[in-house]
Amino acid sequence: MAKNKRDVDAKVKKAALEETAARLFMEQGFEATSMQQIARALDVAPNTLYWYYASKDELLVGVLNRLLSQTLQHLPAMGGLPLKAQMAWLLDELEQSREMVATVHSRLDQSPVIRAWHDQFHQFVESTVIFALKTAGVEASRCATLATVATFLVEGLLAHPHSAHQRHDILEWFAASAGDQLGGAAV
Helix, strand or coil, rough: CCCCCHHHHHHHHHHHHHHHHHHHHHHHHHCCHHHHHHHHHCCHHHHHHHCCCCCHHHHHHHHHHHHHHHHHHCCHHCCCHHHHHHHHHHHHHHHHHHHHHHHHHHHHHHHHHHHHHHHHHHHHHHHHHHHHHHCCCCCCHHHHHHHHHHHHHHHHHCCCCHHHHHHHHHHHHHHHHHHHCCCHHHH
């Protein structure tokens, strides 16, 4: 079915809103960025933003979904890489939005919308890691635990300063832990 101009315009406007909000959230921080500032940057009336998102928290979720969607477009190409390389790639991708990761964690207890997004994100990451582990031959009974550990490793590395050497060692440890399930095969 063909899309009418109104549908196309709405998608274009929503994309512009999310991209502008992402830029301002990363430059100024979530708390320091008001809906009015975002509207001003878009050259629209502030109430226009509420046609698309009922709150700034919902806008943050829209921004996070957009960024995650852009990252996921590259995920299939990572499938053939060892687990350590896949996790390093994911960390590099998410590192670009480090400030928003901190915002999500700081708002978990304040916003049901952000809490729900965070929980769904964890489920997604864990199911993706479980699939990668099973594909690599890891025993099914161990995959869920390893996926939870991987999710916590990614969040921890994003939330806390660390050196490239520490990151390398942590990812090496995780890959070795998963590799132990494969009889030492490279993951």
